[in-house]
Amino acid sequence: MGNPMKIRAAVKDGVTEVKILMQHEMETGMRKDGDGSLVPAWFITEVKAQYQGRTVLEAQFGQSVSKNPYLLFRFKGGAAGEKVTVSWVDNKGDSRTDEVAISA
C-alpha cells in the first residue's frame, strides 16, 4: 500500500472542487543515484476519482508528472457529507485508495 493521499473536496454553487495530493516518488527511470546507477522507473500510471460510485475524472500519468502528484478538477453536483473516492495504481502494481467527505 502506498502512502495516504491528501484530498479536499468542497462544494460551492452546485460545483464540487477536488484537490488531490498523492504521495509518490514518481521516479523517471533516468535519474542516477550516488553510485551512478540508474534508479528504476517507479511512477503512478492511473488515477481514478469517483463520486457516489460514478467516475468523475480518470487520468493516466507518465514519468513527467512531478513527485507527489497534484490534481485539481471540478464536477457538477455534490453535497456536504457525500464521499469522493480517489484511487491510483503505479507501474509496480502498488495501489492506494482514499476517501473524503465533501465539505460545504
Place this chain on the structure above:
Amino acid sequence: MNKEINLGRREALKAGGGIGLMAVLGAYGLLNSTAAMAEWNKAAFSSKAMDEAFAAMGAANPEVNATAIQLSVPEIAENGAIVPVTVSSTLANVEQITIFVDKNQNVMAANFIFPAGTESMVTTRVKMGQTANVVALVKADGKFYRTAKEVKVTAGGCGG
C-alpha cells in the same frame, strides 16, 4: 435419421457460436466501461517526439486553437521539477485533455478523461528537463485541438 442428427448438430453449433459471440461482446463491454477505459497508452507515453505522441493518441494533425484552449503555465520556472500547468477549454463536449512537454525524453506527461458533468479543466504539476514548450491537446466532440506555451527553465527537474 442421419440428416436430422446433422441438422441438430448444426443448430447446436449455431446457438453455441451465438452465445460465444455474446460472451465476448459482453466481456468487451464490461472491460470498456471499467478497467480498459483507463488503459495506459504505452505507445503514447513512450513517444520521444510530439508527432509520434500525437499519432499514438489518434490525433495525427490537431488543429491549433489558442483561443478555445486556455493553457496556463509560468513564463519562467525556477524549479523544473515542479511546474504548475492548468488547462481548460471553452469547447463543447470536452472528452480528453493531454499535457506534453516537447523536450522531455518522454514527451507525454499526463492524459485526463472527462466524463459528462466534469468541468473541462485540470491543474497538475509536471517536470521539465530544460526550457521547452508545454503542449495541451484537447479532444472535443471527437476532434483534436492543440496549443502550446514556452516555459523557461532555469534549473532542470529531470536529472539527479
